[in-house]
Amino acid sequence: MPAPATEERDRLDRAALLDTAEALFYAHGIQAVGMDRVREASGLPLKRIYRLFATKEDLVVAVLRRRDRRWRESLAAHVERVAGPRERVLAVFDWLAAWCAEPGFRGCAWINAHGELGAASEAVLTEVRAHKRAFHDQLSGWVRATGLPLTEPVYLLAEGAIVTAGITGDPSAAGHARKAVEALLRGAAD
Amino acid sequence: MPAPATEERDRLDRAALLDTAEALFYAHGIQAVGMDRVREASGLPLKRIYRLFATKEDLVVAVLRRRDRRWRESLAAHVERVAGPRERVLAVFDWLAAWCAEPGFRGCAWINAHGELGAASEAVLTEVRAHKRAFHDQLSGWVRATGLPLTEPVYLLAEGAIVTAGITGDPSAAGHARKAVEALLRGAAD
DNA sequence: TAAGGTAGAGAACGACCGTTCTCAACGTCA
DNA sequence: TGACGTTGAGAACGGTCGTTCTCTACCTTA
Numbered sequence: 001m002p003a004p005a006t007e008e009r010d011r012l013d014r015a016a017l018l019d020t021a022e023a024l025f026y027a028h029g030i031q032a033v034g035m036d037r038v039r040e041a042s043g044l045p046l047k048r049i050y051r052l053f054a055t056k057e058d059l060v061v062a063v064l065r066r067r068d069r070r071w072r073e074s075l076a077a078h079v080e081r082v083a084g085p086r087e088r089v090l091a092v093f094d095w096l097a098a099w100c101a102e103p104g105f106r107g108c109a110w111i112n113a114h115g116e117l118g119a120a121s122e123a124v125l126t127e128v129r130a131h132k133r134a135f136h137d138q139l140s141g142w143v144r145a146t147g148l149p150l151t152e153p154v155y156l157l158a159e160g161a162i163v164t165a166g167i168t169g170d171p172s173a174a175g176h177a178r179k180a181v182e183a184l185l186r187g188a189a190d
Numbered sequence: 191m192p193a194p195a196t197e198e199r200d201r202l203d204r205a206a207l208l209d210t211a212e213a214l215f216y217a218h219g220i221q222a223v224g225m226d227r228v229r230e231a232s233g234l235p236l237k238r239i240y241r242l243f244a245t246k247e248d249l250v251v252a253v254l255r256r257r258d259r260r261w262r263e264s265l266a267a268h269v270e271r272v273a274g275p276r277e278r279v280l281a282v283f284d285w286l287a288a289w290c291a292e293p294g295f296r297g298c299a300w301i302n303a304h305g306e307l308g309a310a311s312e313a314v315l316t317e318v319r320a321h322k323r324a325f326h327d328q329l330s331g332w333v334r335a336t337g338l339p340l341t342e343p344v345y346l347l348a349e350g351a352i353v354t355a356g357i358t359g360d361p362s363a364a365g366h367a368r369k370a371v372e373a374l375l376r377g378a379a380d
Numbered sequence: 381t382a383a384g385g386t387a388g389a390g391a392a393c394g395a396c397c398g399t400t401c402t403c404a405a406c407g408t409c410a
Numbered sequence: 411t412g413a414c415g416t417t418g419a420g421a422a423c424g425g426t427c428g429t430t431c432t433c434t435a436c437c438t439t440a
Contacts, residue, residue: 029309031221035398045418046399056398106309114357115305119219119296132357153347153370156354156363160346163353167304167322173346180343184370187377225428235388236429246428 014052017042022063026109030060030116060113061123067109068131072138085145086185089154092139093178096161100171107166150184157181204242207232212253216299220250220306250303251313257299258321262328275335276375279344280368282329286348287364290355297356322349340374347371 020042024033035056039046053059075095082091099105106112110128117124139158140151161177164170210232214223225246229236243249265285272281289295296302300318307314329348330341351367354360 027309029306031306031397032310034396036396046420047401047418050399107304111301111353111357112305112308114297115302116219116221118302118357119217120222128357132354152363152366153373156350156367156370157343157346158350159353160348160350163301163349164322164346167301167308167318173342176342177346180346180374183343183377184373187373221427224426226426236390237388237431240429 010052013044013048017044017049017052017059018063018066021059022067025060025063026106026112027104030113057121057123060117060121061127064110064113064124064127064131068127068134072134076138079142085142085147088142089146089150089181089185090178092142092154092158093161093174093181096158097171097174097178100162100165100174105165105169105171108162111163111166146185148185150181153184154181200242203234203238207234207239207242207249208253208256211249212257215250215253216296216302217294220303247311247313250307250311251317254300254303254314254317254321258317258324261321262324266328269332275332275337278332279336279340279371279375282332282344282348283351283364283368283371286351287361287368290352290361290364295355295359295361298352301353301356336375338375340371343374344371 017038021033021038024037024041035046035049038059039049042049049059053062075092078095079088079091082088110131113124114128118128135158136151136155139155143151143154157177157180161173164173207228211223211228214227214231225236225239228249229239232239239249243252265282268285269278269281272278300321303314304318308318325348326341326345329345333341333344347367347370351363354363
């Protein structure tokens with residue numbers, strides 16, 4: 001049965017390609033990484049790459065989409081391991097702090113992609129907005145569980161921490177955001 | 191006296207060039223705008239452009255630096271027209287809301303530049319960090335005048351509002367941030 | 381008026397981009 | 411075994427980039 005074997009190989013190669021491309025795009029920027037560099041790093045022939053993704057833009061979108069799924073799943077897994085609505089909201093910022101402190105952290109991949117291609121690529125812009133909306137809605141669920149109308153402030157503090165950590169390289173922004181959220185939870189609770 | 195006349199013309203051309211380049215870079219992205227497009231839009235010969243700025247990177251840095259000065263001067267002029275420390279902090283967010291609602295608004299020029307060139311250009315990265323630090327310090331002055339230790343939360347809310355408005359295109363983020371700052375001012379005041 | 385330095389207009393250059401094409405090697409089925 | 415469809419390796423293509431060079435025209439100064 002050659003057809004299933006081919007499909008399986010496609011699936012594996014696609015995953016390996018996404019791994020390679022994601023690492024390169026995140027570390028150096030999307031426009032700075034040519035398809036030849038992706039080919040070299042992945043070990044896949046250019047022809048095969050273009051059979052798996054018709055254009056570079058398609059590859060970029062696929063990278064962002066898979067990263068979105070993984071990123072939010074990882075966040076949710078961390079948060080939902082915690083008991084108590086307020087503790088969960090605070091756990092978001094613990095997870096963000098750990099993420100920002102990872103070696104090789106270079107800011108939010110979607111904010112960076114927006115800066116690079118938001119004006120040039122409709123597909124990338126759509127993907128970035130979809131990620132931000134999904135993160136907003138995810139966060140909104142946890143905040144609403146506290147019974148306090150704090151979705152927007154908490155979301156803006158998270159975004160501020162992410163962008164600030166990305167630019168300054170200092171991961172303490174997430175800690176500051178966490179303290180601010182504590183204050184808001186306290187202040188709105190009276 | 192031909193020397194002074196030349197210097198004056200250089201000064202004027204430099205200013206016109208910065209105007210043109212800033213508008214193009216902001217609207218379309220830096221990498222998407224070639225030097226030939228800058229030449230065409232400015233009406234200046236390529237030779238003259240390269241005599242005023244040795245490289246494109248120099249031009250980009252000069253654009254960011256002048257924009258930083260203007261941006262923060264405009265903000266300060268608005269804020270310091272207001273009386274009362276807390277009102278001043280809130281006025282920051284009124285100014286941000288107006289800025290985000292301007293036609294052609296496409297997010298924070300420095301965040302965008304960081305996404306495009308932060309990994310590739312040390313000079314651009316330095317300029318972006320300098321702007322963010324300067325804005326942070328400016329804000330810090332106004333917040334400290336309230337006597338409340340709220341610099342970091344207020345700064346993170348501002349950054350979150352700017353980046354969110356830039357990505358979603360919805361300027362209401364600044365209004366949400368303003369409400370959050372009001373709550374923090376109230377909560378920390380007891 | 382004659383000579384010389386400077387500036388403008390745009391062609392040219394080398395590098396690199398995303399993408400496609402060539403061509404030889406190979407595995408597969410009649 | 412022999413023909414064929416598919417693949418891999420990488421050369422090639424058209425385009426664009428940042429930057430430099432050419433060459434003509436002019437303006438200045440003696």
